[in-house]
Amino acid sequence: xxxxxxxxPPMHVTSIVDGLKHLYMERVRPLESTYRxxxxxxxxxxxxxxxAKPMVMLLGQYSTGKTTFIHHILQRDYPGAxxxxxxxxxxxxxxxxxxxxxxxxxxxxxxxADMPFNGLTKFGGSFLSKxxxxxxxxxxxxxxxxxxxxxxxxxxxxRTQRSYDFTGVIQWFASKCDLVLLLFDPHKLDISDEFKRVxxxxxxxxxKIRVVLNKAHQVDTQQLMRVYGAxxxxxxxxxNTPEVVRVYIGSFHDRxxxxxxxxxxxxxxxxxxxxxxxxxxxxxxxxxxxxxxxxKRARAAIIHAYIIAHLKKQMPAMLGKAKAQxxxxxNLEEEFAKVQREHHLAAGDFPNVHIFRDTxxxxxxxxxxxxxxxxxxxxxxxxxxxxxxxxxxxxxPYDNL
Amino acid sequence: xxxxxxxxPPMHVTSIVDGLKHLYMERVRPLESTYRxxxxxxxxxxxxxxxAKPMVMLLGQYSTGKTTFIHHILQRDYPGAxxxxxxxxxxxxxxxxxxxxxxxxxxxxxxxADMPFNGLTKFGGSFLSKxxxxxxxxxxxxxxxxxxxxxxxxxxxxRTQRSYDFTGVIQWFASKCDLVLLLFDPHKLDISDEFKRVxxxxxxxxxKIRVVLNKAHQVDTQQLMRVYGAxxxxxxxxxNTPEVVRVYIGSFHDRxxxxxxxxxxxxxxxxxxxxxxxxxxxxxxxxxxxxxxxxKRARAAIIHAYIIAHLKKQMPAMLGKAKAQxxxxxNLEEEFAKVQREHHLAAGDFPNVHIFRDTxxxxxxxxxxxxxxxxxxxxxxxxxxxxxxxxxxxxxPYDNL
Ligand SMILES: Nc1ncnc2c1ncn2[C@@H]1O[C@H](COP(=O)(O)OP(=O)(O)OP(=O)(O)O)[C@@H](O)[C@H]1O
Ligand SMILES: Nc1ncnc2c1ncn2[C@@H]1O[C@H](COP(=O)(O)OP(=O)(O)OP(=O)(O)O)[C@@H](O)[C@H]1O
Ligand SMILES: [Mg+2]
Ligand SMILES: [Mg+2]
Numbered sequence: 001x002x003x004x005x006x007x008x009p010p011m012h013v014t015s016i017v018d019g020l021k022h023l024y025m026e027r028v029r030p031l032e033s034t035y036r037x038x039x040x041x042x043x044x045x046x047x048x049x050x051x052a053k054p055m056v057m058l059l060g061q062y063s064t065g066k067t068t069f070i071h072h073i074l075q076r077d078y079p080g081a082x083x084x085x086x087x088x089x090x091x092x093x094x095x096x097x098x099x100x101x102x103x104x105x106x107x108x109x110x111x112x113a114d115m116p117f118n119g120l121t122k123f124g125g126s127f128l129s130k131x132x133x134x135x136x137x138x139x140x141x142x143x144x145x146x147x148x149x150x151x152x153x154x155x156x157x158x159r160t161q162r163s164y165d166f167t168g169v170i171q172w173f174a175s176k177c178d179l180v181l182l183l184f185d186p187h188k189l190d191i192s193d194e195f196k197r198v199x200x201x202x203x204x205x206x207x208k209i210r211v212v213l214n215k216a217h218q219v220d221t222q223q224l225m226r227v228y229g230a231x232x233x234x235x236x237x238x239x240n241t242p243e244v245v246r247v248y249i250g251s252f253h254d255r256x257x258x259x260x261x262x263x264x265x266x267x268x269x270x271x272x273x274x275x276x277x278x279x280x281x282x283x284x285x286x287x288x289x290x291x292x293x294x295x296k297r298a299r300a301a302i303i304h305a306y307i308i309a310h311l312k313k314q315m316p317a318m319l320g321k322a323k324a325q326x327x328x329x330x331n332l333e334e335e336f337a338k339v340q341r342e343h344h345l346a347a348g349d350f351p352n353v354h355i356f357r358d359t360x361x362x363x364x365x366x367x368x369x370x371x372x373x374x375x376x377x378x379x380x381x382x383x384x385x386x387x388x389x390x391x392x393x394x395x396x397p398y399d400n401l
Numbered sequence: 402x403x404x405x406x407x408x409x410p411p412m413h414v415t416s417i418v419d420g421l422k423h424l425y426m427e428r429v430r431p432l433e434s435t436y437r438x439x440x441x442x443x444x445x446x447x448x449x450x451x452x453a454k455p456m457v458m459l460l461g462q463y464s465t466g467k468t469t470f471i472h473h474i475l476q477r478d479y480p481g482a483x484x485x486x487x488x489x490x491x492x493x494x495x496x497x498x499x500x501x502x503x504x505x506x507x508x509x510x511x512x513x514a515d516m517p518f519n520g521l522t523k524f525g526g527s528f529l530s531k532x533x534x535x536x537x538x539x540x541x542x543x544x545x546x547x548x549x550x551x552x553x554x555x556x557x558x559x560r561t562q563r564s565y566d567f568t569g570v571i572q573w574f575a576s577k578c579d580l581v582l583l584l585f586d587p588h589k590l591d592i593s594d595e596f597k598r599v600x601x602x603x604x605x606x607x608x609k610i611r612v613v614l615n616k617a618h619q620v621d622t623q624q625l626m627r628v629y630g631a632x633x634x635x636x637x638x639x640x641n642t643p644e645v646v647r648v649y650i651g652s653f654h655d656r657x658x659x660x661x662x663x664x665x666x667x668x669x670x671x672x673x674x675x676x677x678x679x680x681x682x683x684x685x686x687x688x689x690x691x692x693x694x695x696x697k698r699a700r701a702a703i704i705h706a707y708i709i710a711h712l713k714k715q716m717p718a719m720l721g722k723a724k725a726q727x728x729x730x731x732n733l734e735e736e737f738a739k740v741q742r743e744h745h746l747a748a749g750d751f752p753n754v755h756i757f758r759d760t761x762x763x764x765x766x767x768x769x770x771x772x773x774x775x776x777x778x779x780x781x782x783x784x785x786x787x788x789x790x791x792x793x794x795x796x797x798p799y800d801n802l
Contacts, residue, residue: 221667228626230645232633240638244631266622 016287019390020294021050027382031375032301035308035368040359041300041351043119052116053096053145054286056279057173059198060183062087062151065214069183069252070095070146073279078134078148079103087151091130092169095146098135106131119172127164143283147173152195166194171201178286179279180208185215186227191234199238206239210278211247216268217258224249248275295387298379303339303349307356309371310339325365332357417688420791421695422451428783432776433702436709436769441760442701442752443576444520453517454497455687456546457680458574460599461584463488463552466615470584470653471496471547474680479535479549480504488552492531493570496547499536507532520573528565544684548574553596567595572602579687580680581609586616587628592635600639607640611679612648617669618659625650649676696788699780704740704750708757710772711740726766733758 024045031037038044058066067083078095080103082088094109094117106128110117120131130150149170174180180202191199202209213231216224228249239245250268252275314335315324328335332353340347425446432438439445459467468484479496481504483489495510495518507529511518521532531551550571575581581603592600603610614632617625629650640646651669653676715736717725729736733754741748 222671225629225648225650225668226645229629229633229648232630233637233645236634236637237641242635244627244634247626247630249626267626270623 016390016394017050017290019394020290021047023382023386023390024050024294027378027386028298028301031305031379034372034375035301035305036363037301037304039363040356041304042297046113046116046118048114048116048118050290051114052176053141053143054178054282055094055145055147055173055176056179056181056282057147057149057170057177058181058183059149059170060151060212061185061188061192061195062153064151064183064185064188065252066151066183067148069181069212069214070148072252072254073146073276074138074140075254076136076138078136080132080134081148087153089148089150091132091150092173093148094131094133095141095148096133096135097138097141097145099137101136102134104133104135105129106133109133116176120169123164123169123172127169130164144279147177149173152192152198167197167201170198174202174205174208177205177208178282178289179210180205182209182211183214184211184231186213186219186224187215189227189231189234191238196238206241206243206245209239209245210275211235211245212252212275213247213249215251215253216249217251246278248272248278250275291387291391295383298383299349300351302376302379303345304351305371305376306339306343306345307336307351308368310335310342311360311365312368312370315366321364321366328365329357329360332360417791417795418451418691420795421691422448424783424787424791425451425695428779428787429699429702432706432780435773435776436702436706437764438702438705440764441757442705443698447514447517447519449515449517449519451691452515453577454542454544454546455579455683456495456548456574456577457580457582457683458548458550458571458578459582459584460550460571461553461582461613462586462589462593462596463490463554465552465584465586465589466653467552467584468549470582470613470615471549473653473655474547474677475539475541476655477537477539479537481533481535482549488554490549490551492533492551493574494549495532495534496542496549497534497536498539498542498546500538502537503535505534505536506530507534510534517577521570524565524570524573528570531565545680548578550574553593553599568598568602571599575603575606575609578606578609579683579690580611581606583610583612584615585612585632587614587620587625588616590628590632590635592639597639607642607644607646610640610646611676612636612646613653613676614648614650616652616654617650618652647679649673649679651676692788692792696784699784700750701752703777703780704746705752706772706777707740707744707746708737708752709769711743712736712761712766713769713771716767722765722767729766730758730761733761 025047029044032044058069060066063085067081067089071077071081071083074095078093079101080093091106106120107125109115110120110128110131112118115133117131117133120128182199211231213228219227228247232244232247235245248271250272252272311328314328315321336350336353337347339345340350426448430445433445459470461467464486468482468490472478472482472484475496479494480502481494492507507521508526510516511521511529511532513519516534518532518534521529583600612632614629620628629648633645633648636646649672651673653673712729715725715729716722737751737754738748740746741751
């Protein structure tokens, strides 16, 4: 009991994120693992998830300038970078800070406990052989990590030749990222079926998406307006949010760009500055986001515990367990409603009943844990007291920088 | 029989449109009226429908510059025009060519047989009192007629205070028009519920829609891109076609415009010229469209005749008529399928079965006409012979003008 009671000794906590890590490990994680939150909702977090730097992922058709964009931001190539008009980048490359300049293979990086990429092992060996970590020393990389990706292809054939779950990988990265940049160029506007699936896979992370209309200097003003309009027309339908996604129009490239007409002078520069400002703002936003996600996760863990404990309680002590389990699974909607009423919870906070049912079928409800009020009370206190305390004690280190 | 056999005497036909008029009156209309095409599908055409000049309708929120746009195109006010920052135009105004300059009230114009507005009487007296015809001499009006409309309002209250079917009127005009210009301005971008209903009512006339982003000089380039992007974002979802609607960005106003920055110089002028070219092209396109619609209509009339005659044929000679009618109406989908198979027609050419059913319920099927193959054969010949003959004899008078 003792270990849930004391707050983490104050001297060990050096920042908001460090505090969150302690609160999670000592107070939230026990609740999660007791009720198998990791099997039903999302994997348990590790130290490396808290230590990870904010990530920016670049997505787009081949040759839209993703690798060039990273080169432009860093003003240098990352180890293993390839740039060219044909499909060049053939793997997922994480570009991060490191003492030595080197390129680490995916199989190695995925098993390193101090790296936040353990979760990628589930995509199998054929993915890991197309995954790489490129390390270099760079002041920017001390604050942000980039993820370069292989171009999304349009041909069905090329897609089926991919030996791993491309959309799944994108989804995994999107959930870990702070920003997802979708790159288009005026000559590669069409949203292929695979690209559409990729964008759909970003659902739930809409607020992280920014669009870059790159190589804008290659067309004149009137054409650019057409191109930009067509892009918004189709993006609006694919993303299907009322809020308009932010599009940055420009040409992110080292070479001096010569716009077709005067417009570039007025527009591109401003837009490029806006995007850089947005990138610089990531660390600050990332800290806010971590707090926000922590709170959401803790709430979800409590609800999950209530559901599991409720199901367990309905099981008979002796006979008819199989039948009882079947009935519970069939009436899961009703059981959810009972939990909701009993604990005065919001229906919208509950997990998707279909996904939950699918997972549940692989388990024996009888083997679940009973309700342990103490575990829940501890997480309740984290939300009501520990987090506010933490925010009072530390400021977002990036505020007013 | 005789009157359906001879082609219209060649000396009476002076143009493609004139030829269409004769073909319709003498050969298609008899088929339509025999099987009550006008009650089920669309009113019979009159001479005035063929004589009418191409029409351009302007639609948009209040104060987006619709009346100013017409003023700018004509370089003068039309009789009865009002321009101002508050909602000014409170009625539908048809601006057309006329010997005397005057403003004719809606009630008068709607009953004139030589005017194509008879159909508007169905919207009732309270609409007609908000309808007006403004006549003046102007070289442009010899080729095109404009329709100015009251601004679409956003408040639900104001909408319900309209005493006539606004959307219905818009729909009526849209079906008669050659071009529908949707005006937006940077400060009036939102698509209110009423505006959405109005745009929905344009369904089926997507190819006539053009969008004008007016008063573009009021914002700077970067803002304009945002505004334009947001417009495309929401329009794409409302119109929901894969083809992107053409948007003209500019400021249609007599006063010399001073763009916020240099961009206007490059963009607005080109865009304004494009729009004017599009307007000038209307008469030529209108002739092509009339041929196209004539052919579509004649086909629809034949299918309609087959359906009605088929239903009639299923009726018993003596007893049980009410019951037979009920059964036919209930199984209308099946009856449509039978007609389709019997005459080798395309399912997509058939009318909407729900609307057809609703209309049919008001009729006694028994009173319909039997199949008259001769009537259908005549229209078949119009399609296979008379129209091609007509197109060989006359060129589109506006081609290569
Ligand atoms: N802003 C730009 N203006 C003009 N050319 C550009 C720009 N950005 C990139 N390019 C050119 O486009 C080509 C493709 O660039 P790059 O390899 O960076 O694209 P990519 O999106 O990484 O492609 P892939 O998906 O194949 O890895 C290269 O020839 C590069 O020089
Ligand atoms: N291109 C333009 N640039 C700047 N101001 C404009 C422009 N077009 C119109 N205006 C101004 O906007 C106001 C509204 O114009 P107007 O009356 O033509 O709009 P409207 O769409 O016809 O409005 P309503 O629906 O109320 O009839 C007027 O004050 C007019 O001077
Ligand atoms: Mg690349
Ligand atoms: Mg007006």
